[in-house]
Structure formats: structure tokens, C-alpha cells
Amino acid sequence: MTSLAVSTPAPAPIASLGRAHARRLREIYRSAGWPCQDPMEIDLLAAGMLERLRTGTGHETLRVTDAGVQWIAQALARNRAAMSAHEALVEQVALEMCRTGRLAWRNLSLRAQVPTGDAAKPLRWCIARPDVFSIRHTSVEAYVEPIVHEVKVRRADLLADLKQGGKRAAYQDLGECWYVLGCDARGRPVGAPDEIPPECGVMLLEQSRLKVARPARRRSRAGLPFGVWMALAKCTPVAGLDEGAQGLLGDDDAQVGTA
Secondary structure, eight states: OOEEEOOOOOOOOOTTOOHHHHHHHHHHHHSOOOOOOSHHHHHHHHTTSEEEEEETTSOEEEEEOHHHHHHHHHHHHHHHHHHHHHHHHHHHHHHHHHHTTEEEEESOOEEEEEEOSOSSSOEEEEEEOOSEEEEESOSOGGGOOOEEEEEEOSHHHHHHHHTOHHHHHHHHHHSEEEEEEOBOTTSOBSSOGGGSOTTSEEEEEETTEEEEEEOOOOOOOOSOOHHHHHHHHHSOOOOOTTTTHHHHHHHHHHHHHHO
């Protein structure tokens, strides 16, 4: 069965194409290319990312052009770079919590309660996945002072996250909520402290160092729910910078004893 290309107009500028367009393009690349005939598909056709093919039976399908493949590759490279920057900043925040004498965990899944606005059922359970969760290193449950850090290295991700009030409510159910704002390609913060809700703390990355721009509102709570304790018990906390100090001391003692 042969396919004939349908003539298309000259490509339009692709400045208006975003992440949703890249996702659709990847879906078409992986599929048989059946058209959806929606506005997003029109954008991709006009930008030269897609071309229409007509089979011998008259059916029309879509094929990702060479320009579309290049655009997908560039989008994937940007995503990988952003993910690497995000993971690096998450690691930096976790180590900073360890330096201050706290126990820190990355990428936990914790149960939290958020308000529903329904008087009959005012709360509902949900799963919160903070980038960094930490507690004080203490044997007194009432003094654990849990803190959630949400790390953002892309402005688009920050703006999308700020629209999710339920997500912030879940974090605040667990403890203090902080936003850690990284820098864009030009070294500028991806957001300003006054863009973050006032109940949340803000930390900025300045010259590879974390700086407190605004503290979070302290919340009084007596310890942590049992489910959170169980989740922490199942996961290994971040190793501090001095994790192997005691072992090194033991090696030195052994050498002294045999000298």
C-alpha cells in the first residue's frame, strides 16, 4: 500500500508551541499517526512538525517530519537538563537540612489530609510527594518540627504548582511548607518571594548557595501521624556529610594500637 504526501503550506513560527505540543508529537511518533483534527494538531501541521499522508484507500494519516523529530530531540534535551538541575538542587537542600542537624528524606510518598469544603466530610486523604521532607534529630516526638521543601527550577513548573492549592494544603498538613527557587539559564531566580503564598517560606539559590528570603509560618503540632512514622521507618534518610566519620576514627584507633 502506497502513501502520498498531501501538500502543506510553508511552516509557521514555532514560538507558540509548548510542552503539550511536544507531548502530542511524541504520541504521534509512537503511534500509527491517526489524526485527531483538533487545534493542537493544526498548530503542529502549520509549524511543519507534521505532514499528512493519504493511503491508496483514501485514508489520511500523520507523519512526524524531520523538523518535528529535531524539535522532539531538543525538547527531550531541555527536559533532561531541567531534571538534572532539579535533582541537584533537591540533593543540595537535603544536605543542607542534614548540616543543621535534621534527618532528611527525598521523594517520599506520605498520606496527608486536605480540606474539602464539605461540612459533611470536611477532610479527605491524599498522597503528598514532597521533594525533601525533614524532621529534627530528637527523641521527643513533640519537638520533631517537620518541614517540607518543594524545589522548582523552571518558571513554568512553579506557576503550574502555585495553582494547586490542594497540593500546598497537603504539605501544610505534614508541617512547614517551603519553596526553593532555582535559577534559569541566565542565572535569574525562576520566581520572586512575593509570588509565593505568604504562609509558605521561600529559599533562593544565589551563587550556588541557599538563602532564606522569607521564613515559613510556624505551625504548632504534636508529633507526626502514625502513618508518616511508618513511611519514614521504611525509607533510608539522606546520608549526612559526616556519615563515615566514626568509621574513620575507628581506623585511626586501630592504626595507633598497632603502631
